[in-house]
Amino acid sequence: MTTTLNxxxxxxxxxxxxxxxxxxxxxxxxxxxxxxxxxxxFILFALVGLFPLGYTFxxxxxxxxxxxxxxxxxxxxxxxxxxxxxxxxxSLFNTMSIFLLSTIPQLVVAISIAAVLDQNLRARTFWxxxxxxxxxxxxxxxxMIFANMFGEQYGLINNILASFGVDPIMWKNETLPSHIAIxxxxxxxxxxxxxxxxxxxxxxxxxxxxxxxxIDGAGPFRRFFSITLPSIRPTMIxxxxxxxxxxxxxxxxxxLFDPRTAGxxxxxxxxxxxxxxxxxxQRQNFGKAATIAWILFLIIVLFGVINWLISRRIATxxxxxxxxxxxxxxxxxxxxxxxLPAVGAQPPAPSADTAGEPLAGPTTRSGR
Amino acid sequence: MExxxxxxxxxxxxxxxxxxxxxGCGGGNGEPASADNPVALTVTTFGQFGYDDLYAEYEDQxxxxxxxxxxxxxxxxxxxxxxxxxxxxxxxxxxxxxEEGWLGSIMEVSDQFVDLNEYGxxxxxxxxxxxxFEQGTDPEGRVIGYGTDxxxxxxxxxxxxxxxxxxxxxxxxxxxxxxxxxxxxETYFDLGRQYHEDTGKAWYDxxxxxxxxxxxQMEEGYYTADGELNVEGNEAMxxxxxxxxxxxxxxxxxxxxxxxxxxxxxxxxxxxxxHVCPAWMLGTIKEQLESAGGGPESGWDVAxxxxxxxSNWGGAFLSVPQSSEHPxxxxxxxxxxxxxxxxxxxxxxxxxxPSTLEAQAEIVEAAVPNxxxxxxxxxxxxxxxxxxxxxxxxxxxxxxIQENVFAPAVKLLDTGEGTADEAWEEALTxxxxxxxxx
Numbered sequence: 001m002t003t004t005l006n007x008x009x010x011x012x013x014x015x016x017x018x019x020x021x022x023x024x025x026x027x028x029x030x031x032x033x034x035x036x037x038x039x040x041x042f043i044l045f046a047l048v049g050l051f052p053l054g055y056t057f058x059x060x061x062x063x064x065x066x067x068x069x070x071x072x073x074x075x076x077x078x079x080x081x082x083x084x085x086x087x088x089x090x091s092l093f094n095t096m097s098i099f100l101l102s103t104i105p106q107l108v109v110a111i112s113i114a115a116v117l118d119q120n121l122r123a124r125t126f127w128x129x130x131x132x133x134x135x136x137x138x139x140x141x142x143x144m145i146f147a148n149m150f151g152e153q154y155g156l157i158n159n160i161l162a163s164f165g166v167d168p169i170m171w172k173n174e175t176l177p178s179h180i181a182i183x184x185x186x187x188x189x190x191x192x193x194x195x196x197x198x199x200x201x202x203x204x205x206x207x208x209x210x211x212x213x214x215i216d217g218a219g220p221f222r223r224f225f226s227i228t229l230p231s232i233r234p235t236m237i238x239x240x241x242x243x244x245x246x247x248x249x250x251x252x253x254x255x256l257f258d259p260r261t262a263g264x265x266x267x268x269x270x271x272x273x274x275x276x277x278x279x280x281x282q283r284q285n286f287g288k289a290a291t292i293a294w295i296l297f298l299i300i301v302l303f304g305v306i307n308w309l310i311s312r313r314i315a316t317x318x319x320x321x322x323x324x325x326x327x328x329x330x331x332x333x334x335x336x337x338x339x340l341p342a343v344g345a346q347p348p349a350p351s352a353d354t355a356g357e358p359l360a361g362p363t364t365r366s367g368r
Numbered sequence: 369m370e371x372x373x374x375x376x377x378x379x380x381x382x383x384x385x386x387x388x389x390x391x392g393c394g395g396g397n398g399e400p401a402s403a404d405n406p407v408a409l410t411v412t413t414f415g416q417f418g419y420d421d422l423y424a425e426y427e428d429q430x431x432x433x434x435x436x437x438x439x440x441x442x443x444x445x446x447x448x449x450x451x452x453x454x455x456x457x458x459x460x461x462x463x464x465x466x467e468e469g470w471l472g473s474i475m476e477v478s479d480q481f482v483d484l485n486e487y488g489x490x491x492x493x494x495x496x497x498x499x500x501f502e503q504g505t506d507p508e509g510r511v512i513g514y515g516t517d518x519x520x521x522x523x524x525x526x527x528x529x530x531x532x533x534x535x536x537x538x539x540x541x542x543x544x545x546x547x548x549x550x551x552x553x554e555t556y557f558d559l560g561r562q563y564h565e566d567t568g569k570a571w572y573d574x575x576x577x578x579x580x581x582x583x584x585q586m587e588e589g590y591y592t593a594d595g596e597l598n599v600e601g602n603e604a605m606x607x608x609x610x611x612x613x614x615x616x617x618x619x620x621x622x623x624x625x626x627x628x629x630x631x632x633x634x635x636x637x638x639x640x641x642x643h644v645c646p647a648w649m650l651g652t653i654k655e656q657l658e659s660a661g662g663g664p665e666s667g668w669d670v671a672x673x674x675x676x677x678x679s680n681w682g683g684a685f686l687s688v689p690q691s692s693e694h695p696x697x698x699x700x701x702x703x704x705x706x707x708x709x710x711x712x713x714x715x716x717x718x719x720x721x722p723s724t725l726e727a728q729a730e731i732v733e734a735a736v737p738n739x740x741x742x743x744x745x746x747x748x749x750x751x752x753x754x755x756x757x758x759x760x761x762x763x764x765x766x767x768x769i770q771e772n773v774f775a776p777a778v779k780l781l782d783t784g785e786g787t788a789d790e791a792w793e794e795a796l797t798x799x800x801x802x803x804x805x806x
Binding site: 066067068081085086087152154170172173258259265266267278281282283284288 | 480628801806
């Protein structure tokens with residue numbers, strides 16, 4: 001009896017194809033593994049990115065004392081109070097001012113250095129390594145040395161100025177000089193680094209374009225502005241974005257420029273992050289500090305979006321032009337060298353000689 | 369052969385370390401430290417503490433104890449360090465040095481610190497000058513800090529500069545010049561004006577230190593004894609502020625950066641002739657002189673006089689946080705470091721003035737001259753300056769008011785950017801921004 005009762009069940013099992021462990025494993029591998037592979041990033045991001053962000057927002061809704069801890073729920077009152085605080089706007093102004101004073105000269109100088117290093121220099125590696133040297137020095141050491149140099153009464157710079165009969169500059173007590181001093185530190189540290197990145201981009205520009213341009217009579221400046229700069233545009237955007245994020249978060253330099261205060265006696269160079277720090281660890285108001293952190297986060301997001309929009313515009317317009325060029329070339333394959341880069345990129349064709357530029361073809365070829 | 373032996377050793381080592389972890393790294397179980405039960409104690413101090421030799425001595429006397437010391441450059445950074453770690457709920461050393469200026473904040477969370485009464489504080493209570501011991505006791509009567517040093521204030525002056533200006537140079541005559549026991553701030557500023565007129569030089573380094581001294585001297589400072597803010601409408605304080613403002617605006621301040629002084633340059637180049645000197649300032653000046661290549665020949669001396677009477681500025685405490693894993697050993701170390709015998713040694717090493725009566729008496733008696741300050745008998749001078757000091761109530765934001773409210777306000781006077789009224793208004797605004805409506 002028992003056997004007859006059992007038989008159908010056994011038969012059923014036999015008709016269904018048995019799923020082996022191996023098969024199940026491969027299904028699992030197919031369906032789940034990809035998620036596991038990307039999981040570390042998301043878990044880490046949730047842990048050290050998303051959670052702190054959310055928790056900071058939570059803290060910002062409370063009266064939260066550094067030492068006494070969580071207090072009353074106050075809603076958005078902290079945000080309202082921070083927006084009314086004159087030192088918040090002061091810090092924002094200082095941040096923007098230092099950011100502009102550091103980013104613009106830095107990019108100009110970095111591009112010039114990169115352009116020089118892009119030439120055929122003797123001991124190339126030596127020059128390239130030496131411009132990176134400031135980047136290797138820790139920011140704390142940089143800040144201490146520069147703070148010393150920019151001392152008002154005993155600093156090197158004011159001493160030199162004095163020997164020329166110039167009045168000492170109040171590097172720490174006046175707003176603009178203090179911003180220039182701090183921007184100098186930032187520039188000193190980051191110019192070489194950015195120059196190397198831009199140099200790498202410049203080296204990726206095909207050399208024959210320059211040759212063709214030179215043959216067409218473009219001088220070094222024309223070549224630089226019409227070939228080099230447009231070609232390294234994506235890298236420039238990258239450099240600008242990283243400089244923006246770094247510039248908005250500047251802390252070490254102003255903090256150590258006058259280590260006794262949180263950004264100058266009258267907050268002449270208190271940046272937003274320094275204001276946040278003062279709020280948390282001197283004024284001991286953790287709720288407001290969290291609020292500032294969130295506002296700063298939103299500002300950086302805003303800047304990120306602006307950057308993204310601008311860069312997308314630049315990138316697509318660049319592509320369009322390239323596309324048009326290609327289209328034009330396709331339409332008129334034997335056209336005279338109307339567009340410089342196109343000539344170099346084209347396979348050497350006998351038509352180049354007939355197009356009225358007898359030298360272009362042969363030189364390009366022999367140059368290779 | 370070689371390989372398998374190595375593996376055996378590795379296995380043994382891992383078993384041993386597991387056992388070590390299982391036993392709670394030793395010491396945590398309340399047993400006293402010994403060679404078999406080693407304990408590593410961490411200590412955080414700031415500025416000039418002079419403990420290095422004492423650590424070594426303690427380690428010799430107590431086998432099994434190792435001390436890992438950290439010294440932070442100044443009190444303000446030590447405050448940030450301690451607050452950050454208190455807020456984080458971990459990371460504080462087993463023994464933490466707390467400055468008088470931010471003791472008020474610490475008192476708000478005094479339950480985060482071990483009650484030293486549980487480790488015999490009552491038995492050694494009488495070691496200290498009474499007000500120092502009281503300062504370290506919270507409103508519930510828990511003792512959370514043993515006093516290390518106190519900061520009775522004397523007046524430092526530069527002999528060379530005084531001589532050039534035709535002023536007396538003998539420290540007793542200088543004390544008389546300022547008015548001896550009757551010395552007032554008015555005399556101090558008037559002498560300064562005379563000096564400035566004769567030499568064209570500044571009288572003091574910057575206004576903030578003078579201001580701290582004036583406030584510390586009052587019976588009630590930034591807070592009343594009941595813990596209420598005591599700045600707005602405080603006429604006595606405003607009168608002192610005006611006194612300082614008129615002196616500073618007359619050019620008596622050298623507008624130096626405090627605790628920087630051009631890396632000590634200002635102490636050797638004759639920038640200013642007098643300096644307010646709480647006992648621990650001698651250690652600070654010593655460090656500055658060393659940094660600038662100065663020495664006894666730089667001409668600094670210290671006189672047994674202080675404008676406006678007795679004043680105490682600063683002084684520290686050693687506390688044991690609740691987060692310490694070895695509270696017994698930590699409390700023992702704190703008690704030992706602050707015992708009279710060790711305070712005498714600390715005083716010699718750090719040039720500060722002890723807070724225990726026995727140590728004070730010993731220093732006065734030993735009368736070791738301070739070479740850097742023209743062989744001044746600093747023990748006797750500061751013992752005399754400590755007479756009549758009353759402990760002022762320090763509120764939770766005392767150090768913030770000192771450094772973030774009044775320091776920027778008097779800086780306006782130093783740079784000549786503001787009048788007395790403007791500077792006072794700025795102080796009130798800053799106070800409202802940063803403390804009242806914080």
